[in-house]
Amino acid sequence: MDLTAIAFAEKDPISESVAAELNAVHTTARIHRFPDGESCVRIEPEKIRSRVIIICSLFHPDPIILPLLLLAGTLRDYGAKELILLAPYLAYMRQDRRFQEGEGISARYFAHLLSDYFDALITVDPHLHRIKSLDEIYAIPSHIIHAAPLVADWIHQNVDNPLLIGPDSESEQWIKDLAQRSLAPFIVLEKIRRGDRDVEVSVPEVKQWRRHTPVLFDDIISTGKTMMETISHLKRAGLSAPVCIGIHGIFAGDAYRDLLAAGAERVVTANSIPHSSNAIDLTVPLCAAARSILKLSG
């Protein structure tokens, strides 16, 4: 096989199932950190083929982005002709406008950077809000996987009588899709974010849904404040403890523990970011996207 799947050692366990599914040579890259703070990336040159998929989820992106670019350069030096970045979680999509005077639009700068180093991008449900398409900011072809079919299957198999709840208008796109697939009712709330950890969510009249199991769904769980604030409203309204589903579980600080302590019955995520809450496996659709970009059969 003319294909290598590479990931940073111990960072993206999904790389093993992706390599197996694509019948690619699997290898890892190691990062050596010098005392002065610089990094050196080391690969196993004998495992590098002309087409390479780099699996690197971009959660906590700043410490990994420079090694990732160094890896891309190293791979090209060792003969890689085509470099596909498979980043199940794509960072810097939420800074999609200038929220305060003096700030930059990070989503654009980040996209320029990645576009210079890779030939194509595969990702899962990027946070497209004011930017409507990755093509607006990425100069390379991108392929987006939608987790909704897998999430709907998970809900169908694990939750009785679900009521789907989206915490803000941005989640409406996912909630409507999920509701159609799961044939479940849904409501979308209104959120006001005043700061990184200061979130207010308004909940409409929900008493009629007391016999349902609330399923909070969001694309990203970061501090968990959006979900925690929603949980406290649902509790006051007498609804049962909700199942919280996020596609990308970043869980900044103690967010996972805090969410459970706030009253989530269970917290479930996809494996775009490795975490003990992963219950939705994205391997198959990610590999289908890779096959389509690489024009592979099977």
Ligand code: R5P
């Ligand atoms: C933002 O609009 C996203 O869709 C999520 O609602 C947000 O990232 C959740 O953040 P947090 O967990 O910090 O409230």
